[in-house]
Amino acid sequence: MRGYFGIGVEQISKEGNIGNLMRSAHSFGASFFFTIQPAIDVKGIRATDTSGAFDHLPYYQYEDVKEMSLPTGCQLVGIELIEDSIELPSFKHPTRAAYVLGPEMGSLSPELQERCDHIVHIPMKFCVNVGVAGALVMYDRLISMRRFPPRPVKAGGPTEGLADHNFGHRRKQRTQK
Numbered sequence: 001m002r003g004y005f006g007i008g009v010e011q012i013s014k015e016g017n018i019g020n021l022m023r024s025a026h027s028f029g030a031s032f033f034f035t036i037q038p039a040i041d042v043k044g045i046r047a048t049d050t051s052g053a054f055d056h057l058p059y060y061q062y063e064d065v066k067e068m069s070l071p072t073g074c075q076l077v078g079i080e081l082i083e084d085s086i087e088l089p090s091f092k093h094p095t096r097a098a099y100v101l102g103p104e105m106g107s108l109s110p111e112l113q114e115r116c117d118h119i120v121h122i123p124m125k126f127c128v129n130v131g132v133a134g135a136l137v138m139y140d141r142l143i144s145m146r147r148f149p150p151r152p153v154k155a156g157g158p159t160e161g162l163a164d165h166n167f168g169h170r171r172k173q174r175t176q177k
């Protein structure tokens with residue numbers, strides 16, 4: 001798959017949620033994980049991290065939004081159920097992306113929303129758990145950016161393999177004079 005992604009969360013306050021989100025990030029192939037102003041000792045949750053994500057995933061901790069820094073060319077995608085945000089199934093994921101979720105008892109801060117290049121929401125009746133929301137967005141990235149055999153017309157597994165990759169025409173080489 002082309003590009004990379006990282007995922008993070010602002011003002012997280014529950015160990016179980018961060019462990020859950022990190023485990024999913026690790027499993028979906030995230031390149032880094034970050035927190036902004038966490039309300040718990042994130043490094044202290046190592047003991048409850050069963051997938052060993054801390055040993056395999058670079059972790060960055062920022063004390064506030066101003067301190068947050070991302071790799072050059074990496075677009076920040078806020079995940080929040082707010083008006084005027086983009087519906088996830090219609091969103092084109094950036095090749096280089098950092099996704100950020102809000103706290104369990106609130107929403108992405110106005111300052112963080114301001115920094116986002118895009119804000120997306122998962123169309124549903126009400127908010128779900130922060131770890132679940134993160135996993136759904138990572139899954140959407142996977143199915144929209146990786147190639148899979150097409151879904152069949154009838155219920156069940158695929159009936160055909162991957163279509164051949166269609167390479168573009170070769171560009172004409174400039175001849176040097």
Ligand SMILES: C[S@@+](CC[C@H](N)C(=O)[O-])C[C@H]1O[C@@H](n2cnc3c(N)ncnc32)[C@H](O)[C@@H]1O
Binds near residue numbers: 108128133
């Ligand atoms: C449990 S929600 C926070 C509570 C929520 N703001 C409320 O009104 O009750 C925690 C975080 O999960 C993410 N989240 C949950 N459901 C979402 C959805 N349907 N679309 C986008 N983000 C969602 C957001 O990042 C949110 O800040």
